[in-house]
Amino acid sequence: MKMQVPMVFVVDDDRSVRTSLTNLLESDGYTVECFVTAADYQTRRMHPGPACLVLDVRLPGLDGLALHRQLVERGRMEQIVFITGYGDIPMGVHAMKSGAIDFLTKPFSDEALLEAVARALARSAQNWRIHDEVMQIRSRIAALTPREYEVFRLVIAGLLNKQIAFELGAALRTVKTHRGRVMHKLEVESVAELVRLAQTVGVTPARSGP
Amino acid sequence: MVSGVLLVVGGCFAFDSLGSQKPIPALCGERRDPPAVNAVDENIGDAASGSHSFRIESFSKQLDPPEWRTPPVAEAWLGPLGPWKSRRLVILAIFGAIVGEAILISVLFVERFSRQKAEKSLRQSQDRFRLLVESSPNGIVLIDGSHRIVLVNECAEKLFGYSRKELIGQAFDVLVPDRFREHPVHPAQFLAAPMAPLTGGHREIFGCRKDGSEFPIEIGVSPIRTSEGLLVLTTIIDISARKRAEAEARQYRDELAHISRAETLGEMAASLAHELNQPLTGIMNNANAGRRFMAKGGADMRKLDSLFEAVVADARRAGEIIRGIRDMVKKGEGSLRTVNLNNIITETARIIHSDALERHCVISTELDPKIPLVTANPIQVQQVLLNIIINAFDAMRETPVTKRRVIVRSEHDADGQVQVRVRDFGSGLPAENPSRIFEQFYSTKRDGLGMGLAIARSIIAAHGGEMQAENAEGGGTYVSFLLPSVREELV
Numbered sequence: 001m002k003m004q005v006p007m008v009f010v011v012d013d014d015r016s017v018r019t020s021l022t023n024l025l026e027s028d029g030y031t032v033e034c035f036v037t038a039a040d041y042q043t044r045r046m047h048p049g050p051a052c053l054v055l056d057v058r059l060p061g062l063d064g065l066a067l068h069r070q071l072v073e074r075g076r077m078e079q080i081v082f083i084t085g086y087g088d089i090p091m092g093v094h095a096m097k098s099g100a101i102d103f104l105t106k107p108f109s110d111e112a113l114l115e116a117v118a119r120a121l122a123r124s125a126q127n128w129r130i131h132d133e134v135m136q137i138r139s140r141i142a143a144l145t146p147r148e149y150e151v152f153r154l155v156i157a158g159l160l161n162k163q164i165a166f167e168l169g170a171a172l173r174t175v176k177t178h179r180g181r182v183m184h185k186l187e188v189e190s191v192a193e194l195v196r197l198a199q200t201v202g203v204t205p206a207r208s209g210p
Numbered sequence: 211m212v213s214g215v216l217l218v219v220g221g222c223f224a225f226d227s228l229g230s231q232k233p234i235p236a237l238c239g240e241r242r243d244p245p246a247v248n249a250v251d252e253n254i255g256d257a258a259s260g261s262h263s264f265r266i267e268s269f270s271k272q273l274d275p276p277e278w279r280t281p282p283v284a285e286a287w288l289g290p291l292g293p294w295k296s297r298r299l300v301i302l303a304i305f306g307a308i309v310g311e312a313i314l315i316s317v318l319f320v321e322r323f324s325r326q327k328a329e330k331s332l333r334q335s336q337d338r339f340r341l342l343v344e345s346s347p348n349g350i351v352l353i354d355g356s357h358r359i360v361l362v363n364e365c366a367e368k369l370f371g372y373s374r375k376e377l378i379g380q381a382f383d384v385l386v387p388d389r390f391r392e393h394p395v396h397p398a399q400f401l402a403a404p405m406a407p408l409t410g411g412h413r414e415i416f417g418c419r420k421d422g423s424e425f426p427i428e429i430g431v432s433p434i435r436t437s438e439g440l441l442v443l444t445t446i447i448d449i450s451a452r453k454r455a456e457a458e459a460r461q462y463r464d465e466l467a468h469i470s471r472a473e474t475l476g477e478m479a480a481s482l483a484h485e486l487n488q489p490l491t492g493i494m495n496n497a498n499a500g501r502r503f504m505a506k507g508g509a510d511m512r513k514l515d516s517l518f519e520a521v522v523a524d525a526r527r528a529g530e531i532i533r534g535i536r537d538m539v540k541k542g543e544g545s546l547r548t549v550n551l552n553n554i555i556t557e558t559a560r561i562i563h564s565d566a567l568e569r570h571c572v573i574s575t576e577l578d579p580k581i582p583l584v585t586a587n588p589i590q591v592q593q594v595l596l597n598i599i600i601n602a603f604d605a606m607r608e609t610p611v612t613k614r615r616v617i618v619r620s621e622h623d624a625d626g627q628v629q630v631r632v633r634d635f636g637s638g639l640p641a642e643n644p645s646r647i648f649e650q651f652y653s654t655k656r657d658g659l660g661m662g663l664a665i666a667r668s669i670i671a672a673h674g675g676e677m678q679a680e681n682a683e684g685g686g687t688y689v690s691f692l693l694p695s696v697r698e699e700l701v
Contacts, residue, residue, distance in 0.1 A: 013567075014488045016524050020495030023517060027502035058484070058567040061612075083491075085484025085564065106484075106491040110498035 004049020004128075006121045009078065011035045011064070012056040017083075017106070021054060021113075028114050038062035042070075050128060051078035052101075052120035054113075057091065058084065065095060072099055077127050079120035083108065130200075137201045140186050148185070150206065151178040155191060156198045157205035349446035353397045355439045357382050369427075369448055371420035382444070387418045397431055397442040417446065426453045463668050464541075470665045471538050471593050474600065481564035486531050489524035496520045534561055537589050548696055549588050551628055552577045555618050558595040569603045571614040581622045582695035586673050591693075594666040594677075598632045598689045601662065605636025605687065626695040627675075635686040639679055647679055666691075 008030045010021050022032045035041040038059050053071075057064040068080050082095050082103045092103040101123065102116035144152060147168075154164045165175045188194045198205070294301070343350055349366030351359055362377045370377075370385055377384075382397050390396055393415055417427040430445040475482070500517040503509040534557070559573055566573045599616055606614045617633040640646060648667045670677040675693040682688045 014492075016492035016520065016527070017488055017495075020492040020499070020520060020524075023499035023520075024495040024502070027499040027506075058564070060567060060572060063567075063570070085487040086480050106487040107494040108491070110495070110502070113495075 004047070005031060006050040006052070006125070007047045008032050008052045008054060008117055008121075009035065009041065009044075009047075010054045011038060011041050011059065011067070012054075012083070013037065013059055014056075017056070024110055024113065025054075025117065028117075030117070038064065038067040041067065046076060047078065050121045050124040052117050052124060053078045053080045054117065055080050055082055056084065057082055057095075065091075065098075068095070068098060068100065077124055077131065079124045079127075081113070081116045081120050083113075134201050137186070137197055141201065141203065143185050144182060148178050148182050151175060152182045152186070152194070152198075153203065153206035155179060155182070156195050156203070157207070346445075349448075351377075351382065351385070351444045351446065352434075353382050353442045353444060355441070357398045360441070366446060369419075369425075369446060370417060376420075385417055385446075387416055387424055390415045397444055414449065417448075425450050460672070463665075463672060466665050467590055467593060467669055468541050470597070470662055471589075474593065474596055474662070475535065475538055477600065478561075478565055478596075481568055482531070482535060482561070484564040484568075485561070486528055489528040489531070492524035493521050493528070496524070531561075538593070540589070546585050546587055548583050549586050549591075550583055551581060551586075551591070551620055551630060551693070552579070554588055554591050555595065555620060555630065558592050558599065559618065561592075562596060562599050565600070566603065566616070569606075569614070570611045571603050571606060571616055573599065573616045573618070576617060576619040578619075578621045581620050581628045582626055584628050584673075584693045585696050586693060587669075590669045591673070594669050594691065595630070595632070597662045597666045601689070602632055602634035602636060602687070605634050605638075608637060609635055622695070627692045628695055629690055629692050631688055631690040633682055633686060633688055635684075638681045638685060638687055644679060644681065648677070 008025050010018055010025075010032060011034075012018050012021070013036050018034045018036075022034060025032045033044075035044070039061055041053070042062075055064040055067065059067075064082060064084075068082075071078065071080070080095075080100045082092075082100050083106055084091070084103070085106050095103050101120040102112075104112055104116065141149070141152075150168065151164060154167060159167065161172055161175050161179065164170075164179075165172045168175065183189070183194065186194065186197060188197060343361070343363045346363055346365055349369045350361070350363040351366050352361035354360050359377050359380050359382060362372075362374055367374055367377070372384075383391060386393075386396065391398070393399065396415075413428050413430060415427060415429060416424045418424055426449045428447045428449045430447075432443050434441045434443050496517045500509075500514055503513060503517075555575055555577060559575055562573060595618070599618070602616045603614075606616075613635050615633075615635055619631045619633070620628065621631070622628050648663050667677045670691045670693070673693055675691055677689075677691040679687060679689045
């Protein structure tokens with residue numbers, strides 16, 4: 001999975017923009033795939049590697065901003081570089097806030113585009129790495145028994161062993177054993193690491209009892 | 211006059227007939243013999259005194275049969291019956307001549323009177339005719355079979371600056387510039403091939419004044435058959451004022467159209483900039499790609515060639531967009547040309563493409579490939595189309611995005627007219643008075659001037675076509691215009 005080639009996708013309804021972008025990106029060594037409409041792009045399976053989407057804001061049917069929103073909602077990994085014939089500032093701000101890499105006004109310089117594409121691919125690769133890490137941690141967490149998972153959530157809530165024992169109505173020694181197994185299974189050395197890991201995958205600390 | 215001569219002749223004859231007779235004392239006083247008069251006077255005097263009364267009575271009884279009895283007056287005039295008896299035939303002949311003469315004279319008088327009356331009415335009708343011709347507000351020129359002018363009226367003199375004397379006998383050609391010699395309305399052509407009355411614009415040519423200046427005229431020709439042969443009556447109307455008014459109206463309309471175009475362009479400025487940015491982006495990307503390929507070394511020549519080709523194509527496209535904008539901004543002019551409306555529709559759809567995207571509208575065309583050509587000002591027709599389409603976009607603001615469609619359709623009918631129909635799926639026309647949309651200053655838009663469709667309609671009318679709008683079944687509007695085809699105009 002780590003060795004997937006980066007891909008650049010172009011969605012623009014204007015043929016000369018599409019082909020010229022393909023030429024420019026190919027001149028910098030990228031693999032490029034073009035689409036005329038947002039709907040065309042939606043039908044494509046997600047590229048399982050770093051990906052950048054060069055997206056025209058105005059498209060027939062579903063426009064670029066709407067497509068971006070949908071991709072974000074679905075947690076897609078490709079990063080977006082918007083291009084537009086006439087971008088006004090509010091539109092650009094809106095696009096950037098919703099997580100776009102850049103917002104370029106046509107005609108743009110080759111440096112600006114290639115730099116933005118490079119940045120997008122880097123972020124996409126980063127996201128893939130995070131994604132991979134999360135998947136790894138999740139699989140480790142999945143290895144915990146329900147009891148161990150409970151202990152895990154109480155530990156990251158900052159409770160002492162005694163308190164955990166009280167919460168769970170278990171012997172102190174038992175809690176210590178569970179805790180040791182959690183640290184081992186999740187491959188962490190300290191409570192601080194454990195907290196960071198929990199944050200990475202979004203495991204919330206257990207609420208201490210009433 | 212003839213009757214006068216006859217009268218004189220008759221009188222002479224009467225006189226001669228009298229002269230050839232022996233003078234009648236009682237009637238021809240100047241030739242009366244004094245003794246005879248005396249004798250008559252004496253006889254009358256005797257009769258009055260009564261001494262000769264018996265003698266007269268017995269004398270008449272002796273000589274006259276009863277049927278020849280002298281009337282008492284004649285008896286009184288002629289006195290004793292001597293002269294009556296001896297000159298009876300002569301006297302009767304004279305009487306006959308006098309009566310005949312009187313009858314002849316009265317007949318001649320009656321005849322003369324009726325001739326005078328006829329002459330008078332002829333003169334009157336001639337006067338009337340002259341008055342009619344002279345007072346006509348139109349120039350009238352009568353031409354004979356050899357194209358010579360035989361009659362002109364005062365108005366024609368004034369129009370052309372010639373005097374009547376100068377024109378009579380001249381060829382009609384002096385009144386029109388050379389280039390109209392072959393024109394069907396020229397009387398010479400008309401004489402060569404008389405045809406059905408010409409109508410409309412075909413009758414409008416130019417006249418040529420004495421000083422050589424030209425002026426627009428409308429000319430009517432009609433043949434008149436007379437005893438002198440076929441004449442052509444030519445009526446000439448100076449249409450300078452009408453032409454001037456038409457030119458003014460045209461200029462006014464063109465100026466309004468220009469303002470409206472500028473307004474439309476203003477609305478479209480952003481999308482036109484976008485439209486222009488597309489090829490510029492293409493040029494820039496391709497040129498940069500080429501430089502990068504070359505910088506890497508060992509660039510594929512075929513690849514480079516395709517890049518250059520793309521650059522050229524995009525530059526051309528940018529040029530066309532700019533030309534289109536320039537044409538629309540250009541003032542007034544833009545001549546009539548023979549055009550295919552399909553091309554104008556395609557071009558307009560291209561210009562409006564970015565605007566359509568911006569408003570989430572899809573524009574599609576359904577073109578009849580067999581539509582006849584029309585004579586039109588392409589810029590103005592494009593303006594009309596743009597106006598209709600932008601209105602359609604505006605009307606679909608409340609329409610769900612997926613249903614915002616504009617369909618532009620061209621078709622032709624059996625009469626050779628070309629129809630362009632624009633369908634939208636918007637809010638439709640105002641229910642109470644749909645044709646209000648063509649009124650000036652009527653707008654349903656917040657920032658609309660309300661001039662667009664009014665100007666569009668006047669443009670179409672100036673092209674000899676018509677424009678209308680109606681609600682479509684299933685929501686939305688049909689706005690259409692008809693233009694006459696070239697073919698029809700030639701017929």
